[in-house]
Amino acid sequence: MVDVAAIHERVDAVLPGVLDDLVHLVSIPSISSQPEHAGDVAAAADTVVGHLKMLGCDRVKVVQSGGQPAVIAHFDVDPALPTVCLYAHLDVQPTGDPALWTTADPFAATRKGDRLYGRGTADDKAGVAAHLAVLRAYDGKPPVNVTVLIEGEEEMGSPTLARILAENRNDLEADLYVIADCGNWAAGVPAFTTTLRGVVDCVVEVRTLAHPVHSGQFGGAVPDALTTLCRLLATLHDEQGDVAVAGLVDNSALRESYPDADVRAESGLLDGVQPIGTGPIAARTWTKPAISVIGLDTTPIAESSNTLIPAAKARLSLRVAPGDTAEHAWQCLKRHLESHIEWGARLSVTNAERAEPCIIELSDDLAEKANRAWRSAYGAEPLLIGTGGTIGMIAEFQRAFPDAGILGTAVADPDSRMHGIDESLYLPDWAASCRAEAVLLAELAQ
Structure with missing residues (x-):
């Protein structure tokens, strides 16, 4: 039998030190999407390597395959025992306007009550720290064989991960992959993720003029690029807010309840603003496609004048429903944009990032052991x-x-504001996830 109380006690003993290490890791601005921070991503990887070596791991390396670095480490116990791969990522999203944060510096982790604020606290440096806490609780001698994979470009869509897996297949093969990068249902309410949407990122450019012209002289006769782009973007949704791109897979059979009040509270939806789309909220956010305009390149208001704008760009993010593929969704989106551009405007559509949706099925044995550990x-x-x-x-x-198990676990909750202003980690749930993962390893050794 697994001595759960003893494992919890060992984890709790190391948590203060691991929390200090998490604060330091957050201080490294490892923004993988910005080339000027490549050195910071490398520094974060080196920091993780240092922690693993302090645990006595002598099989640890940093690998790259044309992109950002990843850390691979091995804690070998007995070839007769299962091998578990613990995954998290050390790269983070840009902070947005630092002046909008309620803390002095997004990269200076700040504790307020039970939450730790800072970029990457929840997504996903807390996942890195959780794995370190579990290994530290076992003094670097876990009850099963453990492989650690800490990625450096997940926030970019993991563009070179497939090559890293192919080039390091023997080092990364495992019976179970524990992915500490998902979300709990709510603070204090644990969850395992069983479906994820994919993503297709694209940039849409519209051109109507060879150069800017006077809006009084030509306005009303000549289309400007920004108005043309806005009309094109408006075709992506119907009047109810559902995605209007033909051919996309829509898995809307889901019926889980997600109260309107929770959506408002967790998203910060302003009073009077209505949710968009139809069907259950859970289906709209889990299993149906979604399209958002996440960036716009045009003339800033401060620099604007009475001229018609010759070119404008928008960046779109298409979330791809489980059961679809990123390539199919991309072709549907591209075809829609090309068929809805008006007034003969010149259109360019380029795909910069894509990742596949997935469905995770838990075996009965894994589900039973994981449920016991998290409970x-x-x-x-x-x-x-x-x-x-x-x-x-x-x-x-x-x-x-394809034969390995996958368990999507969480260190974050809906109030964590991942990718947003004032990202935070709910520390009681982080501690609980560390305890649960440590117990799971012991369960798998039985």
């Missing part, structure tokens, strides 16, 4: 939920190791 730490049964976001590397693992 021991949270005092509650974990829910099986979908995730509206994308973790492209899960689909990569499924393709590379």
